[in-house]
Amino acid sequence: MGSGGSCGSSGSSAIPRRVRRATKRRTGYRRFREGGTAAIPGWRTDRGRIFIRYGAPDEVLSRPQAGSTAPYEVWKYTRVRARKFVFYDVTRFGNYVLIWTDERRESSRPNWRDLLGPEAVEDVQRF
Template sequence: YKVVPNPTALYGLNVPVLYYYFELYNVLSGVKGDGYQINVNVLDNNQNKVPEVKEKKFIRNKLYNSVVEVGTVNVNMLPTGIYYLDVVVSELDGSLLAESRRKFFIYNPSVPPKVDTSLIMSELIGIDEKDLDEEFSKAVYISTQEEKNMYSKLMGVEAKRRFIGLFWARRGGIEFRKKYLDRVEQANEKFTTRFLPGWRTDRGRVYIIYGPPDEVERYPYSENMKPYEIWHYYNLQGGVIFVFGDRTGFGSYELLHSTLVGEVKNEQWMYLLMQR
């Protein structure tokens, strides 16, 4: 067989068929019975079988120690999203022998998504490609790496508009988009420096993701300390803080410490601000 890889793993509109190729080894010693079965499925991003693609099931006799399997899956009926090709090899009684799973992406604007995008799409009509790119770049704090990869492979304004419409629809639609982009603008007004727009600063990121803080303690320059701020969020994980410090003296406040799980944690943050 001649194997031509698809390194982007992007299928759908122009590539409606997924071709797979895999090899099995140590079949004679690894399989206990006289034969084995192979199941090939397509899973969605939640690891569930998609009903649009029928499971492929093969029964093989145990004849060779190594085996090559090739096949195809028609994916032109799948809506845009992230999927997995799942291959399971098992004994005839169902006992698992081996499993392999590979991620791939579908861009298929002709198939209606499983969420309603009609309202959000009406908001995106008339937005040009440059502004769509900028909007998606500002959504960096809530987009997954897979979504970023998919967007980078899209060509043309219509493809990007549909993708962004689906992106916002999955997160709450028009109201969520407005709230998020409003916070971006507020971050630009409050935190822009000579080096970065406000939304790209540490304070901007925290503001956009978690909203305005409930209380802010501001500490200016002192004889011993560089300026810093402590943001309080009383209703987030039972009450958390974010500490930002201006270590350079140019108004570029960095996130030095937070008590929120998953954020930067440094109990010794004050040492970073001491005047030397």
């Protein structure tokens, strides 16, 4: 009976974590659904995936109309460890992809500076 109680307590502590993850996934699905009629579920997009993994960003720099540069967003996290994620709308139809981050566990595009252009790169670095 003692081992059954310990299993129950460890299982119950895991439930909130599963619930939190499911809630993040649902939120990611709704907030970051992309692609119009050929919609990609939000949790399968780069922004949705980052949201599910790291939570809501502490600050967001959004440039929906960035002159000659396609729209982009920068997410900044400052809680546990400082991180930045740069998402770029390659198609200009709201399909944002991750092009740069200082998080080692995520990949960046080697040409991210060329995609953004010098003014936008400065904007990202100042943020």
